[in-house]
Amino acid sequence: MDLLQRCVFKRIFQHGQCYLGSQDATRSLASRFPSALLDGHRAAGHRSKSSVPGIGERTLIAVKPDGVQRRLVGQIIQRFEQRGFKLVGLKMLQVSEDLLSQHYCELRKKPFYPSLLHYMTSGPVVVMVWEGHNVVQSCRVMVGHTNPAQAQAGTVRGDFSVHVSRNVVHASDSLEGAQREIQLWFQGKDLLNWDCCHHTSTYE
Template sequence: MKMLQAPEHVLAEHYQDLQRKPFYPALISYMSSGPVVAMVWEGYNVVRASRAMIGHTDSAEAAPGTIRGDFSFHISRNVIHASDSVEGAQREIMLWFQSSELVSWADVGHHSSVYPA
């Protein structure tokens, strides 16, 4: 996890698939208007689990109790992004993080569950 001011070239590459959309300039302006917190999450079914916690892209349709449902008020001010696939996450991780910033962690010698057997 790190907080940074997103460089415009990183935003341009991150949102390259949206460059022809009419809202693209406003998106880049919004995303570069203040700091962002970038994170890498890992775990079993992490893409599906994270997207369930985050909620529907359109905050008007996001369920209460999700991040977007509780904290986002308009799709153009979405407050959070999540990769839509492992492949997408790998591309985005390489874009936002240097390999030296990533920590590999294994729960060696501990229970595989937070609850005792």
């Protein structure tokens, strides 16, 4: 709503208070203003979801046991919120070896897999689903290189981790991978579809 519209409706509200006892008087007051302004106000109040393609893309982010133990969960969540992504799923759990074997199915034959399994079951994990435009790739950049020694300052791993064996977070590496991991960690009812009031200013 532009400045003129705000002034108009402020005036309606101020004068409308004087006519609370008469609906006819209130309707009469509103009728003095151009219908285009009133229609514009109604449209703004019922704006449809953004038409920007890919805004509903989702990715999975998990704060690993070392991140939880070091009380980094809040700071990590804040980074994605400040970037403008929408949190649609969140849970804390002690991960089972069965779930991890599915999540890391491509790594099960690697020599480091037993130590990875021990690490990921050593404490609780906080797992999240974030939604937004190009969220998979953007979150990968925000998280930083798998090896913290190669991660840029300003990334999660660049700021909070020093060794690849304790790299604080996991982030889905592709759109297909994100879809698979989200289905693995969350049931459909665990994810919320809600309207984020700032998306209009963020994406349009």
